[in-house]
Amino acid sequence: MTWWVWLIVIVVVVLLLVGAVLAIQARRRRGGVIVDPAGSPRTKGGGDR
Amino acid sequence: MTRLMRTSKLAKLPVVTMGGEDVAQIKDVVYAAGGGQVGGFTLAGRGLFAGPLKQALAWTSVASLGADAVMITDEGALESTGAVLDRSASSGGSGGNVLGSQVLTDAGVDLGKVVDVIIEVSQGGEGQCDVVGYEIEASEALGSSGTDVLIPLPDTISVSGEHLIVPASAKDFVGHDLAGFGAAVEQFRAQLKADR
Numbered sequence: 001m002t003w004w005v006w007l008i009v010i011v012v013v014v015l016l017l018v019g020a021v022l023a024i025q026a027r028r029r030r031g032g033v034i035v036d037p038a039g040s041p042r043t044k045g046g047g048d049r
Numbered sequence: 050m051t052r053l054m055r056t057s058k059l060a061k062l063p064v065v066t067m068g069g070e071d072v073a074q075i076k077d078v079v080y081a082a083g084g085g086q087v088g089g090f091t092l093a094g095r096g097l098f099a100g101p102l103k104q105a106l107a108w109t110s111v112a113s114l115g116a117d118a119v120m121i122t123d124e125g126a127l128e129s130t131g132a133v134l135d136r137s138a139s140s141g142g143s144g145g146n147v148l149g150s151q152v153l154t155d156a157g158v159d160l161g162k163v164v165d166v167i168i169e170v171s172q173g174g175e176g177q178c179d180v181v182g183y184e185i186e187a188s189e190a191l192g193s194s195g196t197d198v199l200i201p202l203p204d205t206i207s208v209s210g211e212h213l214i215v216p217a218s219a220k221d222f223v224g225h226d227l228a229g230f231g232a233a234v235e236q237f238r239a240q241l242k243a244d245r
Contacts, residue, residue, distance in 0.1 A: 021098075028100045029093045031060035031076045032146035033166045035084075037134040 053227045055184065056166040058116075064092065064106060064127075065118045071095055072124055073102055078166070079137050080147075080180065081108070085205050087168060087178035088137040090119070091130055105133035108178050114170050147213065152185050152200070154217040161185035163213065164197055167230065181234045182224075183213065191223060199224040201237040216241060 056078045064073040073092040081088030089107040093099060110126035111119055121127070152160040165184035171177050182201045187193045200219045222237040224230040 025098060025100070029061075029076060031078070031091075031093075032148050033056050033078045033080070034091070034134075034137075035080045035145060035147055036082075037079060037138055 051169050051171045051231070053181070053231055054168050054170060055227075056168060059090070059114075059119075059168075063095065063118050064090075064121060066121055066123050066126075067112065068123065070124070072121075072127070073104070073106075075106075075119060076101055078168075079105075079134065082137050083205065085180055085202075087180065089133040091133070092127070103130055104128065105130040107133050107136070111176075111178075113172060114176075114178070145211070147183075150211055150213050152183060152213045152215060154220065155214055156217040158190045158217065158220075159188050160190055160200065160215070160220065161188040161198075167199060167227070169231065169234075182230060183215075187223075191220065196225075199227070199230050199233075201230070201234040203241055204238060218244075 059075050059078055062075045063071050064075065065071050072095075074095055075090045076093040077091040078087055079089050079091060080086070087108050089105055089110075091105045092102040094102055104127040106119070106121065106127055110121060110128070112122055112126075113120040147163055147166060150163050152163060154160060162185060163183045164186050166180060167182035167184060169177075169179045169181045171179075180202060182199050184197055184199050187196050187198045191198060200215060201222045201224075202215060202219070218240060219237060222233045224233050
């Protein structure tokens with residue numbers, strides 16, 4: 001293969017790696033609204049009734 | 050003074066000390082044990098490649114929660130994530146993320162799935178952060194399938210990682226934006242008390 005084919009392959013691989021790292025980071029940093037984080041028993045007395 | 054906010058607006062808010070130091074950003078909002086209130090926040094580091102921190106912020110350590118930052122006195126306000134989560138662990142739910150959970154009435158009707166949580170922040174004195182409603186992607190039961198609507202919650206709520214149970218009368222107090230939703234919450238809760 002000629003040098004420019006190798007160059008394209010390397011650029012594509014680098015872009016894929018950077019994209020993967022950014023996607024993993026975004027997932028690690030994604031927030032939520034957590035309930036009962038220790039996971040104790042399932043139901044809870046309901047409502048203000 | 051109280052203010053309604055979506056919890057999605059809290060995510061990624063910087064945590065700033067009174068000395069002006071930017072120490073972290075909000076990752077998760079954690080319900081307090083017993084439900085109905087926010088107990089604290091888990092944190093992530095600042096910067097693109099920073100991950101979740103081992104420190105968290107209890108609501109009692111928050112000096113002020115504004116539209117653009119969470120203010121704390123100093124870095125000493127942060128504590129271990131385990132300590133903050135342990136204090137929130139007795140709420141009796143199955144654990145997990147409320148976002149995406151199915152909302153059911155106590156009559157067994159599916160109202161939709163949670164896309165956001167509405168909190169009421171009261172500043173000054175012993176400021177509280179109450180969970181007052183859910184923004185849900187409405188099911189056909191609400192007559193506006195697929196649209197996002199706001200439903201009010203009682204003072205004490207049933208929460209778990211999968212199903213959220215609300216009184217059937219919550220359907221009558223559905224709102225479409227935050228303006229006026231505070232009044233709908235008050236009316237809903239007053240009706241619940243009157244019915245008891």
